[in-house]
Amino acid sequence: MTYRSTFLTILMAISVATASAQYPGWQQSIDYTMDITLDTASHQYQGQMIAKLKNNSPDDLDRAFFHLFFNAFQPESMMDVRSRNISDPDSRVGSRIVELPEEEWGWIKVESLKVNGKAVEFVHDGTVLEVKLNSPIRAGKRTTFEMTWSAQVPRQIRRSGWMNKEGIEYSMTQWFPKVCEYNHDGWHTEPYIGREYHGIWGDYDVTIHAPKGYLIGGTGLLQQSMESSRNSGNWNFIAENVIDFAWAADPDYIHSTSSTGDVTFNFYHQANEEYDANWAALPEYAAKAMVFLNELVGPYPYPQYSVIQGGDGGMEYPMATLITGERSLRSLVGVTVHEMAHSWFQAVLATNESLYEFMDEGKTSYVTTLCMRHLFAEAITSGVPHRSSYSSYISQALSGNEEPLITHADHYQTNRAYGVAAYSKGEVLLAQLAAVVGTDARDQGLRDYFAKWSFKHPGPLELKQCMEAASGLDLDWYFQYFINTTHQIDYAINAVYEGQSSATIELERIGAMPMPQNITVTYANGDVESFHAPLVMMRGHKQLARNETLLPDWPWTHPTYSFSIPTSSPIVSVELDAARLTADVDRENNAATFDQQWQRIYQRN
Numbered sequence: 185m186t187y188r189s190t191f192l193t194i195l196m197a198i199s200v201a202t203a204s205a206q207y208p209g210w211q212q213s214i215d216y217t218m219d220i221t222l223d224t225a226s227h228q229y230q231g232q233m234i235a236k237l238k239n240n241s242p243d244d245l246d247r248a249f250f251h252l253f254f255n256a257f258q259p260e261s262m263m264d265v266r267s268r269n270i271s272d273p274d275s276r277v278g279s280r281i282v283e284l285p286e287e288e289w290g291w292i293k294v295e296s297l298k299v300n301g302k303a304v305e306f307v308h309d310g311t312v313l314e315v316k317l318n319s320p321i322r323a324g325k326r327t328t329f330e331m332t333w334s335a336q337v338p339r340q341i342r343r344s345g346w347m348n349k350e351g352i353e354y355s356m357t358q359w360f361p362k363v364c365e366y367n368h369d370g371w372h373t374e375p376y377i378g379r380e381y382h383g384i385w386g387d388y389d390v391t392i393h394a395p396k397g398y399l400i401g402g403t404g405l406l407q408q409s410m411e412s413s414r415n416s417g418n419w420n421f422i423a424e425n426v427i428d429f430a431w432a433a434d435p436d437y438i439h440s441t442s443s444t445g446d447v448t449f450n451f452y453h454q455a456n457e458e459y460d461a462n463w464a465a466l467p468e469y470a471a472k473a474m475v476f477l478n479e480l481v482g483p484y485p486y487p488q489y490s491v492i493q494g495g496d497g498g499m500e501y502p503m504a505t506l507i508t509g510e511r512s513l514r515s516l517v518g519v520t521v522h523e524m525a526h527s528w529f530q531a532v533l534a535t536n537e538s539l540y541e542f543m544d545e546g547k548t549s550y551v552t553t554l555c556m557r558h559l560f561a562e563a564i565t566s567g568v569p570h571r572s573s574y575s576s577y578i579s580q581a582l583s584g585n586e587e588p589l590i591t592h593a594d595h596y597q598t599n600r601a602y603g604v605a606a607y608s609k610g611e612v613l614l615a616q617l618a619a620v621v622g623t624d625a626r627d628q629g630l631r632d633y634f635a636k637w638s639f640k641h642p643g644p645l646e647l648k649q650c651m652e653a654a655s656g657l658d659l660d661w662y663f664q665y666f667i668n669t670t671h672q673i674d675y676a677i678n679a680v681y682e683g684q685s686s687a688t689i690e691l692e693r694i695g696a697m698p699m700p701q702n703i704t705v706t707y708a709n710g711d712v713e714s715f716h717a718p719l720v721m722m723r724g725h726k727q728l729a730r731n732e733t734l735l736p737d738w739p740w741t742h743p744t745y746s747f748s749i750p751t752s753s754p755i756v757s758v759e760l761d762a763a764r765l766t767a768d769v770d771r772e773n774n775a776a777t778f779d780q781q782w783q784r785i786y787q788r789n
């Protein structure tokens with residue numbers, strides 16, 4: 185199938201699947217045609233665009249907005265002031281913006297704007313352009329924006345800019361005036377402060393004129409050969425159905441490729457004796473990772489993916505990533521897998537990351553962990569998957585500085601609180617579902633979620649709905665507690681009363697967040713038994729493992745819970761959540777151990 189027909193097939197399948205869903209079922213769409221002339225002496229460029237917006241919403245829009253991200257890289261911008269006032273600034277930003285000489289600032293100045301052929305007024309308001317429309321953009325109608333602008337590429341500070349710390353000349357991300365998203369919950373005109381983007385899907389036809397000899401990689405398919413583009417200095421890329429367009433340019437790039445059969449990979453990096461071998465090994469890992477992620481989540485829908493040395497760490501874009509390249513093999517593969525894994529969550533599902541950043545970073549981290557275990561299986565022979573995310577979430581929760589997942593990405597009190605929430609707790613949200621719905625239902629729910637909500641901007645409730653459908657369980661409580669509150673999970677074994685042929689075990693919920701419990705009993709004769717206590721409000725229970733015994737439901741209102749079991753050998757130990765699937769913040773009280781005497785009582789201090 186062609187690229188376009190693949191999309192149509194997916195979209196048709198989705199519209200059937202969601203016919204009865206509560207979702208509004210519309211998306212704005214926008215097609216950009218841009219012509220860009222880069223002056224590498226002044227680090228400025230001239231741009232012109234025609235952007236065709238189809239207002240698929242049921243609403244007439246009396247205003248329109250564009251993002252002007254580069255304006256963040258000026259003294260006293262919101263990004264600058266925020267970075268100088270937050271208690272734990274990102275070291276890549278710190279006070280670097282206020283220290284920039286004027287010729288190294290970033291800016292975008294819109295010079296002219298017509299809407300449907302008529303000039304309109306507009307106001308530059310920091311990183312957002314407000315457009316005063318002569319008449320509303322009507323529901324269901326197409327609107328054409330014609331814009332010319334000039335821009336100065338900032339000295340590389342954060343993600344974008346010229347001359348990154350590894351000597352890449354141009355990292356061109358968040359670089360053009362981009363129409364803000366209007367979706368079923370309204371306008372999304374966030375100023376650019378630090379993180380996260382939300383965009384409209386559409387087709388991009390971007391022509392870049394750069395000095396001859398530069399090599400350019402980015403989102404989309406190059407329309408002429410790389411050699412002829414390099415010789416002429418004219419680069420034309422076309423990308424279909426993407427939410428953003430990024431590129432990077434350097435005269436010293438070395439280009440290589442690999443393929444999965446369906447997807448072509450491009451790699452761009454500068455020669456470096458110490459790291460060239462790692463870049464030479466990367467293509468094979470990337471292709472294997474793509475195959476693994478396709479099976480775990482669903483088919484990657486684009487024909488190409490480019491891994492480009494640039495930026496300031498790793499940042500995801502549709503069909504491309506910019507990563508720093510001077511890394512060990514493990515780190516180079518790790519960052520590539522992570523950024524590529526964003527394709528499923530940031531580029532195709534494209535949840536509003538400003539509001540629900542954990543839906544992107546958390547799921548990306550979750551699948552990255554599994555993919556890295558797959559790629560480096562021989563190196564990871566022990567340990568619980570996702571363990572480092574559990575640890576980082578639990579230590580943040582216990583520090584008292586945790587903020588709920590629902591916090592707006594730019595508005596966390598600390599960068600650390602954002603990072604732990606978005607990446608670690610977001611990863612635990614999915615991993616921990618194994619304890620609630622079981623691994624098979626969790627894995628099926630994730631695949632269903634991707635198939636059903638691709639290209640629709642779902643939110644957390646759409647994930648909840650898919651997990652409920654896959655498991656048959658009611659999960660309102662789980663998503664409500666874990667996303668909207670900082671309530672913690674802490675269960676304990678209170679007491680074990682052991683008789684000649686039976687034992688009674690008493691558990692207690694100490695933390696505010698309820699969870700179903702798995703109890704493992706080990707006997708002196710070596711037998712091990714497992715018991716599962718679901719919550720009443722789940723209206724059922726996860727699929728039980730073989731040799732797992734179902735106990736009566738535990739009402740969350742009841743702080744303690746007792747059950748009795750027949751025994752034929754003395755109990756050696758009783759343990760809660762032995763598989764370590766729940767983020768129980770205090771494991772000290774999760775296990776009771778005995779010597780091998782009859783008639784014993786264990787009681788927690």
Ligand SMILES: [Zn+2]
Nearest residue numbers: 522526545548
């Ligand atoms: Zn990420």
